[in-house]
Amino acid sequence: MSPVPENCFVPTSEIIAVEETELNKKQRNIGKWQKMAKPHAFTVYYVKKARNHRWRCSDVTFWCVDEHLCNQWIQALKELLEMQKSRPKQLLVYINPYGGKRQGKSIYEQKVAPLFSLASISTDVVITEHANHAKDNLFEVNINKYDGVVCVGGDGMFSEVMHGLIGRMQKDSGIDQNNPKAPLVQCNIRIGIIPAGSTDCICYSTVGISDPVTSALHIIVGDCQPLDVSSVHHNNTFLKYSVSLLGYGFYGDILKDSEKKRWMGPMRYDYSGFKTFLSHHYYEGTISFQPAKHTVGSPRDKDSCRTGCYICKKSEQQLAEQHKECGLKHEEDEEEWKVIKGKFLAINAVNMSCACPRSPKGLSPAAHLADGSADLILVRKCSRFDFLRYLVRHTNQDDQFDFSFVDVYRVKSFQFTSKLSEDNESNVTDIGKKRFGQFCRDHPACCCNIANSTWNCDGETLDSSAIQVRVHCQFVKLFARGIEENSKDEAAYSQSSIEQLL
Ligand SMILES: CCCCCCCCCCCCC/C=C/[C@@H](O)[C@H](CO)NC(=O)CCCCCCCCCCCCCCC
Ligand SMILES: Nc1ncnc2c1ncn2[C@@H]1O[C@H](COP(=O)(O)OP(=O)(O)OP(=O)(O)O)[C@@H](O)[C@H]1O
Ligand SMILES: [Ca+2]
Known part of the structure; x- marks a missing residue:
């Protein structure tokens, strides 16, 4: 079994995935389990909070000899995950291969895609070929198919995706963006930022760190942070x-x-x-x-x-x-x-x-x-x-x-x-x-x-x-939750913890 620190509490909202686990010979030969007939096991992948708002994917494996009991646990935990309605299932991903240190593609392939796949998130990935590719594409795609749009790049890439989404919403609603007083239509599809740019200020200011794995995990757990837009x-x-x-x-x-x-x-x-x-x-x-x-x-x-x-x-x-009470609003003029x-x-x-x-x-x-x-x-x-x-x-x-x-x-x-x-x-x-x-x-x-x-x-x-x-109040939404206060300590306490279940 992976070593578990004492008093490890995991809110169900921060479980990433549950999987049946095949135990290998080495694992089966540890301690008292070696005397048992074929043990059954499942692994819970969860968010582990480290210093400076950094999140990591950690796992713990549970064993027992009773196959039925093991399956019941897997079933119960999967049902719990199904109940997390704010989690995305289908994402549209834009990667800028030239942003920041030109690492966008490898960051996504090595650090992010495996996590999305673990969390059973399907993705359509577009590697951008020129500036405004993502923005223009957002006017054409069937946007209702997606639970969110992810950009891999810097603040410039985020800006492109945001302009594409807001522009698309206004176009679909027949609103003229040239009118400074037009009542703009809010954009409810969330945007995820996998930081791979030069400044990454939007990611840092909304998550507390510029780290691709942390951001991927915020997307997976379905966080939502509204943002003001000017x-x-x-x-x-x-x-x-x-x-x-x-x-x-x-x-x-x-x-x-x-x-x-x-x-x-x-x-x-x-x-x-x-x-x-x-x-x-x-x-x-x-x-x-x-x-x-x-x-x-x-x-x-x-x-x-x-x-x-x-x-x-x-x-x-x-x-x-x-x-x-729309109508009273224009008093602000x-x-x-x-x-x-x-x-x-x-x-x-x-x-x-x-x-x-x-x-x-x-x-x-x-x-x-x-x-x-x-x-x-x-x-x-x-x-x-x-x-x-x-x-x-x-x-x-x-x-x-x-x-x-x-x-x-x-x-x-x-x-x-x-x-x-x-x-x-x-x-x-x-x-x-x-x-x-x-x-x-x-x-x-x-x-x-x-x-x-x-x-x-x-x-x-x-x-x-x-x-x-x-300034338009809370005009777009991100897969983020703002910066957590003393995030490391707070992680330990939640009413709906897996500990309660066990
Ligand atoms: C002596 C050290 C002073 C350090 C002062 C550091 C202040 C840094 C404040 C950074 C604010 C970033 C605001 C974010 C803007 C983003 O929407 C945008 C898109 O990514 N980024 C930039 O425009 C990119 C803007 C990048 C700005 C970098 C500023 C670097 C200033 C260096 C001044 C050196 C003076 C040294 C004199 C001996
Ligand atoms: N394939 C591409 N080729 C050239 N430019 C692109 C491509 N894809 C996106 N861009 C443009 O590159 C610009 C900068 O990208 P990005 O923000 O990802 O990285 P950056 O260089 O680190 O910038 P920032 O300082 O904004 O973080 C964006 O405004 C975007 O429009
Ligand atoms: Ca503000």
Whole structure:
């Protein structure tokens, strides 16, 4: 028998599979079993939680001489598994063979496919041949056939799959994505991310680790984590959706420079990051936003979003109420807009913490995955030294918002116009211009004349610097459960444990 640690509790929801086991000669010759006539056995495969939110597939084999009893156990456990209705049976998998360190295919074949097969999950696998292959394909496939779509790659690959799914839903419902106020149709088919990219920020921020086996196990047990999605428009043209970072200035410039260095792999971001840091460009513009009044949280909270987060639950209830009384919803258009004009080194809007291996607490450590808001971080012009102090705080325990040149707001929508496009009399909606009287007095406008930066939208550049953004609460769902608090300890306790059965 495999060694089982003392007090091992396994919730039935975390059993991966149960299989009849053929005992080999060596196993049969251990201890007292050698005296028995042909023992019968079955193996239970279960999720074992290790450090740092890492999950592994472990197994324990049970023996007995009574074949009927053994079969009864197998039957009972299989019935328990059948009752886990949120588990996927049929998945559509897209693999980007060129993402990150170009390991996507081998990661899937060696680490993920054997687990899916153990859990009796059928898959249709597409290895992408070009950018947008997965996205375009999602408009054609019979989507109702699947319980989920899995992407093997980085944040860019996730973005493709998400755009394909959301786009498909809107197309099927006759909704025009170019209308920034259109009541979009929610996407209920879950997305799984097997991390094989450069940053893997979405996976890290929703699971707590960037690890293919852990993510595969979250898919198998049928976890569900809703995510906020921002829609980005330029006038009445739809540009993109974003779930992690919308960054202008520093992160936009890093991305633009790094695109030319794709051959460097994940290292390109450090190279371009260093270069962009040295260039120290700042950009002048106007940002207008609607504060997120519906949520009780603040970006300066000490607690972060964790599994079962009550702030996200509250937003879920509000969303359900809104759906019941649709019609009242558009009052939000009249709600207060705040306007800030200034010179910025970085403007970052994040729908989630954006934690990643480079910065385990992320760009906004208290941001919530599913509260219907984004944290808008404004980093004003400051010295190189101060900006470096700000960046370094992303990697230690100090508060990165505790600087006079950094402001952070929790918002449900915002828009940005660069000074250059204002001067060129761009025809962006005029909410910002109407409120010029409220410009921040500490940082009056000056006449610096720098070219526009570009927006980094989840790792892709946007063509327009003037954008309008709206957060859609819990718009897509992932096979994840958020980051577990002290996951290792909590794993041991559950009412429905296999221990109770035994
Ligand atoms: C001194 C050390 C300071 C370290 C500061 C680390 C802050 C790292 C914060 C990472 C935030 C990632 C946000 C995620 C964005 C994703 O949607 C997107 C798609 O994958 N990724 C990127 O755009 C890719 C963005 C990658 C950004 C990498 C930034 C590297 C900055 C390096 C600055 C070096 C300054 C050194 C001066 C001596
Ligand atoms: N077969 C392919 N050939 C070229 N590009 C592809 C292919 N399949 C997908 N892509 C594109 O590659 C881009 C980057 O992929 P992915 O996110 O998997 O890896 P990455 O390089 O690590 O990026 P990230 O920094 O976003 O994590 C995606 O935007 C996707 O559209
Ligand atoms: Ca959010």
